[in-house]
Amino acid sequence: MHILITGSNGMLGHALTAVLSQQHKLTGLDLPDLDITNLSAVKSAVSFHQPDLIINAAAYTDVDGCETNVDHAFAVNALGPRNLAVVCNELNIPMVHISTDYVFDGTAASPYRETDKPNPRSVYGKSKLLGEQYVRELTNKHYIIRTSWLFGENGKNFVATMLRLAKERDEIGVVNDQTGSPTYTRDLANAISELIQQPAYGTYHITNSGTCTWYQFAREIFRQAGINKVRVKPITTEEINRPAPRPRYSVLDNYLWRLQGMRPLRQYKDALTDYLKSLTKEENQ
Template sequence: MKVLIIGSEGMLGHDLVDVLSEENEISTTTIDTLDITEIKKTIKTVKDINPDVVVHAAAFTDVDGSESHEDLAYKVNVIGTRNVAVACREADAALVYICTDYVFDGTKGTAYREYDQVNPLSVYGKTKYLGEVCVKEILNKFYIARTSWLYGFHGPNFVTTMLKLAENYDSINVVGDQIGSPTYTVDLAKAIAELIKKPIYGTYHLTNSEHCSWHEYAQLIFENAGIEIELKPVTTEEFGSAAARPKYSVLENYNWKMEGFPPIRSYKEALKDYMKLL
């Protein structure tokens, strides 16, 4: 297939290029070659490339920064996504829209399935959900891929942040009351590569299996790295951040399972493989 990856310079974008190019003809755009907030240019770019599938991995992803830059977050995550969806309609291309666990408020207490009620707490979560709304209103051929706690080689992430902090501090405070599923961008890219082989359109939760708190995640990172450091679990309130975050945002990969795909491997196994290559 011909696949266009929008946002190929990002952490996930890099791995999408590597993984999808194994079986598909790939075209890419970056923030420098396509401003998705410009509808005419977005439509022209997509129509000129004429892909079978567009993977929309461009977003304003600064969760706390979105609180103080609401207009920018809205412009990129909502208007930009609408523009990409319109361009896909014009080119008769299917769209993969990358979304987030932050569309949920975290009060369910068990893993969220794709059909559970959304209730985003932050500007970031709200704008990403409104992007979903645009996709559903404009297109019939789409895959909404909600994921969580991403890490990979081509961008800053929790793993590299922890390792950097350990270079300068003997003790680190880490939030202990937010639970989620750390997800390796390579594994997410592989799942997307499988999804787009079939016209099984709809919303999918795509994360590594199992879950943990940020504190437990940090413990495993340092265990894998062979670093001894004091990790102090703190509450979300004690830690303090501009944006509200869901306390329990584990995503059950329910639709993925119902389509007969094998479980995506544990975050523990994925993290170990990732850290071997750091």
């Protein structure tokens, strides 16, 4: 299969490339080679490369930046997926679209299923939800994948940030009132690789197993990394005072993934172990 990946230079794009290149022919496109907000550019790129499937991993993921760059957020996160969906529908090409836990408001007391009603509170979440809606409405052959708290190689992420701060500070304040499921990009890419083998179209929640707060995640990162000299201080969301509201509880129930007969992704702690090993390997090369 020939797969075109948009946003191929991003963290998930790199993981998708590493995983899918083992079985498929790949074309990776990112800025400046492809601007998904430009419909004619999308049409030209797809016509030229003639893929059998498109994976949209392109997004404007600066959650706080979205609050002030509203037009840009909706252009990339909503109109971009719309453009891809239109072209996919015209050419009868399946599409994979990556979405987020931020489409929910975070007020639930149990994990969100795919059938639960979204209610985003941030511009980022609202723009991603509109992108989902365009994909559903404009093309039948789609996989919409909501995931959360991504970490992995080749990109900014919470794990890398904690490891960097540990070299700079003796104490780090980390939010302890937001709960989610950290997800390793390599594991997500493997799940996507499994899913696209069959026309099981629809919306899926796909995350690593297990839940934690950001504070608990930071403690686990330092435990596994053998960092003992840094004190991790639990703080509240209000103390951070970020521009964009965050979901307090955004655990995703991988319900339809399980119903489809797919194996649950491994525990996030085990995935973290492999990620830290990959970082050590990179440092030693």
